[in-house]
Amino acid sequence: MARVLVDSPLPQLDQLLDYRVPDRLAPSAVPGVRVRVPLRSGGRIAQGWIVELADRSEFRGELSEVEGVVGDVPLLTPELWRLARAAADRAAGNASDILRLAIPARYVRAEKAWLADPGDPGPLPERPAPFAQYEPGRLERGLAGGERMALIADARPVRLASGTWVGVWAATLATAAAHVLADDRSAVLAVPDYRDQEQLQAALAEVVDPRRILRTDARQTGQERYRAFLDSTGDAARVVVGNRSTVYAPAARLGLIAVYDDGDPLHAEPLAPGVHARDAALIRQEQSDAALVFLGHSRSVEVQRLVGLGWVHEVPLRRGIRPRIVLTEQQPAAASGGARIPSTAWRDAQEAVAQGPVLVQVARPGHTPMLVCDRCREPARCTACGGAIVVSRAGGGPACTLCGTSAAGWSCPVCESTALRAAVVGASRTAEELGRAFPRSRVVVSDGDRPILRVGPEPQLVVATRGAEPVADGGYRAVLLLDGERMLLRESLRVAEDCLRWWSDAAALAAPGAPVHLVGVGGALGTALATWSQPGWAAGELETRRALRFPPAVRMASVSSSPERLARALERIGAIDGVDVLGPVPAEEGLERAIVRFGYGAGAEVAAALKAEAIRAATERRRPVAGRRPGRPPTLRVRMDDPDLP
Template sequence: MIARVAVDIPLPHLDRLFDYSITESQTADVRPGVRVRVRFAGRLRDGYVVEVTDRTEITTKLAALSKVVSPTPVLSPAQVELIRAVADHYAGTFADVVRLAVPPRHAGTENADQVSWPLPVTDEMPPGGLIGYPDGDTFLTGLSNGQPLRSYWQVSPRFVADAAGVDDWSRGFIQATVATLRSGRGVIIVVPDHRDLVKVRDGLGAVIGLGAIAELHSDLGTAARYRNYLAIIRGQAKVVIGTRPAVYAPVSDLGLICLWDDGDDLHAEPHAPYPHARDVVALRAGSEQSALLLAGHGRTAEIQAWCERGWLHPIELTAAQIRHGCAAVRAAADSDLALQRDPQGSRTRLPRLVFETIRAGLAAGPVLIQVPRAGYLPVLACQQCRSPVRCPVCQGPVQLHRDGNRRRLDCAWCGRIITDWRCPVCGSRELRAPVIGSQRTAEELGRAFPGIVVRESSGDRVIDEIGQQPALVVATPGAEPPASHGYAAAVLLDASRLLERPDLRAAEEALRRWLNAVALVRPGTDGGTVCVVGPAQVSPIQALVRLDAARHAERELADRAEARYPPAVRFITVTGPSGALNELVELLGPDCGADLLGPVELNQPPAIGQEETLWRLSLRAPLASGAELTAKVKAALAVRSARKMAGALRVRVDPAQL
C-alpha cells in the first residue's frame, strides 16, 4: 500500500502530494488524516496522509514512511478539499493553510480516555432576533429542513439586550443554530474576537447547554484547544464557536456557517497566504453544500457584490423600521441654523452640540465618547511650519505620552526616547497636535464635567462592562464596553480622521465602526441620541444619519467598479525587492492578461534584518479571468522557488488593506 503525503514544506514548486510506501508494521495505523514523519531531501519532515492507495506513477522504489506520529486522524477529506481550494484561491501552498487549520498536537490529550460529549437540547427557540425580520422566519424554516440557504442579515443597530446580555445579532445566531441542529446537521459560528465569542457562547449555552459547545480560539490552552478539536473530528461535537481558525473546523455533516461582522480586520489572517474568513466560509459553503449566514451592522462592498449577483439573499428591515427602532443620529454643524447657533461648530473639535448631547445623556445614564486613536497625543507637528515630527534616527512618527505628571516624546517605530527635539525645517521647538488620543480626550472632558466619573477603554485597558450610573466612557473603535442598560447618548469625535485614512476601505470601515457604536445606545423612543462631529456633507456621515448601510455599500461598490478596484476586479499585490519583482514580471510574460501597476517604493519601517528597500507591484484583472491570473502568479512563484532566485516575495490576493 502507498500513502500520498502532504509534506510540510511551504515552497511553491513542491506544493503537491508525495508517494511513500507503507511497511507492514504501519499498515494498521496509516489512514487518511493521520500525522506522519517522512524523509524528504535528506531531512525528516512532518506531513499528513491525504490518501491511501495501491497505485503510483513513480517507477523507482519508493521510500517508506519514517514514522506514524499518531494513528488518530486529524484531517478530514472535506478539510483537505477546503485547504486546497483556499491555497489555490490565494496563490499559497497546502502547507501554509494546513497550519492555520489544524492545531498543534498535544500527546497527553490525544492518549487520554475519551469523555462523553453532551447532546445539544433543541426544544427552545428564543424570541426576537431573526424572527422579527422579513424573510427571517423563512430562513429558519429552511434551515430546519436542511436547505443550503445563503443570506446576509443586515442587523439593525439598535440596543435590545436582555438581562443576560444577549443582543439582537447573537440571538439570531442562536435561533439559526437551533434550527440547523433540528435538521441533524452541525454548525460553525465565527466571530472576530473573544468578547463576541463569550456573548454568543453564554447565550447559546443557556439554550442548548454549554457542554454541547466546542470552542476554538487562541485564548484556549494547547490541551483544551486540541481536546475540542478531537471532539469535533470524531463527530462528538456538533456546534463550534471560535475566531478566525474555526472556519476550518472538521464538523461532520456541516449544515450552517455563521460569521459576524465580516468587515472587522480580525477576520483577515496575518500569516501567508493571508486568507480572509469571509472568503473561506464562502468557499466551504459551496463545496459542502451548507447554509451560510453572514451578518453585521454595516455592509462591505464584497457582501454587496454577492447580493447584487444573487449569491446572497439580504434579510433586512425597511429604512423607516430601522430609524424607528434605533437611536436618533445627528451631525454637528449640519445646517445654516446650527451654524448660526454655533459659528465655530464646523471648525472646533468639541462644538456646542457635543456638550448639549453629553449633558442630556448624563441626566439619564452613561455616555459613550468614541475617538479614533488611543494614547495621549499620537501625532505631532511643528507649530510654526506644520511639518510632521519624525524620529532623527529612523524617520518614524513621534508621539507624546503622559505617565502621571511626566510627558515624554518617543518614536512609534524604534521606541527611541527623544529629549531635545528641534524642527529640521524651521528650527522651532514648539509642537502642535493635529490628532488627539483617548487619554487626552478623557483628561479634557474630566475638566469640562467635574464630578462626573470618566473612564477610558482602549489598547490594553479594555473595560468589560459599564453599569447604568452616569459616567463618561472614552473608548476607541472596537473597545467600547457595553452598558448594562444601554448608553443614554454617544458622541463620535474626529470623524474626519477615520475618513482621511489613505486606505480603499476608509469610508466603509468608518461607517461600520460608527454603526457598531450606535448599536450600544438606547433607542430614540427611550431618549437615546448620537452626535457625530465631522463633515456633515460626506456620504458616510449622511449614511450614518439615515442609518442606511445598504445604500452606502451600493454606492461604494459602484465607485470601485468605475475605478476598477476590488471586489469589482481581481487585485493581487506583490511586495519585495525591486530585482525580484522585475524577475516575476518577466516570468509572467507580456500576455499575462492583467494590468501591471508599479512597482512603487514603499514608505514603511524596515523589518528586522531587512537591508533592501521594499517595492510593491499590483496586478489587476477582470473577475472572469481572476482565477487564471492567480494561477499564473503561483506558477511564476514556483519557477522562482525551483531556480532558487534571490529575494523573498509576499503575495496578497484581494488584500484587506489597499
C-alpha cells in the same frame, strides 16, 4: 501506498508525494493521520498528512517508507482537505500553511483522555422562536435551503434571561445556530475577537446545551484547543465559535457558516497564504451546501458586490431599531472644558450621564499621540527620520516617536509655520478633560491596554477607542463619536468603509431612543450613518471603485522579488487576458514590488501562474562565482488580495 502532503512552506513541496507503508504501520496509517516521512535532501525527517491511500504509484523508482504515525486520531477530514486545497489554490499558496492554521498542535494527554471518554454532547435543542426582526419564515427557509444571505443586524442591546446584556446580533446568530442544530446539523460561527465571542457564547447558552458549544480561540490553553478540535471531528452536531480560523473547523453535517462583521481587519489572516475568513467561508459553503450568513451593523463592499451579482441574497430588516443619529458637523463647540464636543452633544451628555452610562468614542489611545501644523494641518514629521512627532504625557516637549529627536526648531515643509497643535487627542487626555468638566461623574477608560468588556447601568462616562467599547447594561444613554474627521485622514482605500463600520458598531450599543452624536463628519458618509443606510453607501462605494478598477471590483496581488526575477514573472503573467501591472517600485532589501490587477474570471489562471513562478524561483540554482559562497536563490513573494495595499 500512502499519498502524503508534507508540512513545509516550500512551494515545490505543495503536492502529494507517494510513500510506501510498511506492514507494521498498516493498521494505523489511515487517511487523515499525521505521519513522519523522510525527505531525500539531507536525510531529513518531516511531518505530513496522509491524504489518501492508493494501490499503485506513478513513480517508477523505489518509494521511501513512512517512518511513523503521529497520533491515533485522523485529524485531517476529507472536507477539511478539499477546503484547504481550494483556498490555497485561490491564494497561490500552500495547502500545508492553511492546515497549520486549521489543525492545532497535538497534545498526547488530551488525545488519550478523548479516546477514553469522548464525552456526552447533550441533547439537541428544541426549535427556537422565529426571527422577529425579519420577514416571517424568510431566514428559516434560507437556513433550511443552504442559501447565502447578507443581513443588517438590529442595532440595539438586549437582555438575556440570565440577566446578561448582549447585542441583538449575538441573539440572532445564536437563534440561527439553534435552528440548524435542532435538525442535527452543525454550525460554525466566526467573529472578530474575544469581545464579540463573549457576547455570542452568552446568547448561545440561552438556546443550546453548553456541551454542544465548542470554543476555538487563542485564549485557550493548547490542550483545551486540541480537545475542542477533537470534539468537532466527532459525529455529534456542534456549534463551533471562534475567530477567523474557525471557518476551517471540522463539523458533522455542516448546516450553517456565519461570519459576523466581515469587514473587520481581524478577519484577514496575516500568515501565508493570507486567506480572508470571508473567502474561506464562501469556498466552504460552495463545497458543503450549508447556509452562509454575513451579519453586521454595516456592510463590507465585498459582500455588497456579491449581493449585486445575486450570489448572496439580501435579507432586509423588517422591525429593526434604528439609532437616533445626530450630525454635528456645523454645530459650534462648547465653551471651555467642553473637550472639543459641540454644544448640543454637550447638553445631551450632561442630561444622559445623570441617568446612566455615556459612551465617548475616540480615535486613539494615549494622551496626545499626533501633532500637525497649526496653520495648514500638515502632519508633523521628524526631520531626521520622518517619524511622527507627538507630545509625551511625561513632559519634555514634542519629540519623534521613532528616534526620540526633539522637535525644537521644527518648521512646516508646506507653509513654513513653526506652530504645532494636537490633531488627535487620545483616550487618556479626553478622560482628563471630561473628568474636569464632569467632576461628580466617574470616568472609565477602555482601550487596547486596558480592555473592559462590560459596564453597569450606573451613571459614568466611558471613554473608549474604536473597537474597544464595552457593552453597557441597558445600553448607553448617549453616545458621542469624536475625532471623525481625524479618523478619515488615514491613508487607506478602506478608510471610509472602516469608519462607517466603527461608528455603526458603537451606535448599536446605545439604548433605544438615546442620541448618538457624530462629530465633525457630514456628506454622504454622515448621511449613510444618520439614515442607517449602510448597504446603499456600500453600493455607491463599489461603483466608484469599479470605475477606478480598485478592489473589490477587481482583484489585486502584490508580487515582490529581485528586479530580474520579477521582470520574468511579470512577463509571463502579462499575457493573460484582463491583467495589467502597476509598477514595479523599489521595496526593502534590494527587492522590487509590483501590483498585478485582474478580473475575477482570470483569478485561477493568475494564481496558478504566480504559483509556478514561485516554484521556479525557489528551485532555481545560481551558478557559483569563484571565491564566493553560493548565494540563496531569488525568492518570489506573492500575496493575493493583499490587505496592505493602499
